Amino acid sequence: MISVKLDHVSKMFGTVKGVEDIDIHIRSGEFFTFLGPSGCGKTTTLRMIAGFYYPTEGRIMFGEQDVTYLPPNKRNIGMVFQNYALFPHLTVFENVAFGLQVRKQSKQEIKEKVDRALKLVHLDGYGNRRIDQLSGGQQQRVALARALVIEPQILLLDEPLSNLDAKLREETRVEIKRLQLELGVTTIYVTHDQAEAMAMSDRIMVMKNGVIQQVGTPQEIYNRPNNEFVASFIGESNLLEGIVEEIHDQQIRVRFSSDWVLTGLQENVAPKTTLTKGEKVKISIRPESIREAKTEENGENIVRGKVALSEFTGVSVNYITQIGELQLKSMFINLGNRVYQRGEELALSIPKESVYFLG
Numbered sequence: 001m002i003s004v005k006l007d008h009v010s011k012m013f014g015t016v017k018g019v020e021d022i023d024i025h026i027r028s029g030e031f032f033t034f035l036g037p038s039g040c041g042k043t044t045t046l047r048m049i050a051g052f053y054y055p056t057e058g059r060i061m062f063g064e065q066d067v068t069y070l071p072p073n074k075r076n077i078g079m080v081f082q083n084y085a086l087f088p089h090l091t092v093f094e095n096v097a098f099g100l101q102v103r104k105q106s107k108q109e110i111k112e113k114v115d116r117a118l119k120l121v122h123l124d125g126y127g128n129r130r131i132d133q134l135s136g137g138q139q140q141r142v143a144l145a146r147a148l149v150i151e152p153q154i155l156l157l158d159e160p161l162s163n164l165d166a167k168l169r170e171e172t173r174v175e176i177k178r179l180q181l182e183l184g185v186t187t188i189y190v191t192h193d194q195a196e197a198m199a200m201s202d203r204i205m206v207m208k209n210g211v212i213q214q215v216g217t218p219q220e221i222y223n224r225p226n227n228e229f230v231a232s233f234i235g236e237s238n239l240l241e242g243i244v245e246e247i248h249d250q251q252i253r254v255r256f257s258s259d260w261v262l263t264g265l266q267e268n269v270a271p272k273t274t275l276t277k278g279e280k281v282k283i284s285i286r287p288e289s290i291r292e293a294k295t296e297e298n299g300e301n302i303v304r305g306k307v308a309l310s311e312f313t314g315v316s317v318n319y320i321t322q323i324g325e326l327q328l329k330s331m332f333i334n335l336g337n338r339v340y341q342r343g344e345e346l347a348l349s350i351p352k353e354s355v356y357f358l359g
């Protein structure tokens with residue numbers, strides 16, 4: 001187990017920017033995820049940690065050791081890729097043993113370690129199978145065993161689930177998390193799937209165009225997004241634009257074009273954001289934080305509109321409600337209450353503490 005520090009790391013490919021000023025400290029034993037859309041620089045960052053690319057600027061530290069220019073085979077890392085990268089003509093045993101043979105370990109030692117690694121990923125008894133006789137999920141577990149068998153101090157996983165179908169993806173996700181907790185190995189995980197990142201990670205780094213947008217726990221990133229990009233990339237959100245009408249007594253009142261006002265709390269202003277009376281402001285409201293109001297209920301933060309879309313999923317009832325020119329998504333847990341249909345009037349209550357100001 002070891003910590004990983006990226007000290008103001010940048011990578012240019014000629015004149016193309018790969019990543020810019022990545023400054024993070026991944027703790028020993030942490031499950032840390034790089035999350036962002038295609039081309040945001042996740043793989044470039046991972047490849048610098050692995051030693052396949054060298055940074056144009058900055059330093060990379062494993063614990064106290066500067067590894068910035070150390071070749072990959074000197075870094076003691078295990079890697080798993082999206083496409084497994086297994087040798088199809090070799091058996092499961094031979095694939096897993098490969099890294100140990102390169103390290104010139106004894107036959108006895110190799111056998112013990114490979115057996116242990118296969119057991120760890122629940123593939124004991126599969127040693128003699130050829131790779132092409134395995135399912136995608138099993139192949140990915142072989143890849144995991146191969147990465148773990150060398151007892152790496154850091155495990156790097158680059159979209160390891162994206163070739164699997166939905167059910168296997170979920171199973172393998174649980175499996176990876178179990179292994180990581182069991183072994184306590186510092187793990188860096190790359191994905192563009194926000195649900196996967198939220199479910200697995202201790203902390204997440206959200207990236208866009210090679211630049212960090214936010215680093216935090218899943219709760220911090222979901223509940224207190226730094227900006228509009230993070231709010232919309234992670235989970236569902238209503239992003240609305242209004243004008244700051246009043247800031248008073250730790251509360252902020254916003255007016256929208258369709259002539260309704262909402263009040264929120266000063267404590268829910270995104271970091272490094274200043275709001276000014278009379279100026280525009282973007283707010284984010286999570287659909288699940290909206291409540292159904294009673295038909296006769298009036299008052300602050302209660303709005304009425306017509307149901308434009310009604311969707312019953314079993315777990316929840318989802319609505320899109322048209323309020324003047326604005327549309328508001330809401331999600332109610334299904335408690336057997338009445339389901340409103342398209343065209344009906346719906347009264348919604350937006351709790352003050354669920355209005356989040358993005359600036």
Ligand SMILES: Nc1ncnc2c1ncn2[C@@H]1O[C@H](COP(=O)(O)OP(=O)(O)OP(=O)(O)O)[C@@H](O)[C@H]1O
Pocket residue numbers: 013016017018019036037038039040041042043044045192
């Ligand atoms: N070898 C390379 N040569 C030139 N440009 C590159 C190279 N590798 C990556 N880039 C550029 O660097 C940026 C970051 O790419 P990177 O592959 O790290 O993104 P990513 O977030 O991993 O995307 P994906 O999810 O599609 O793999 C992109 O603009 C990409 O075009």
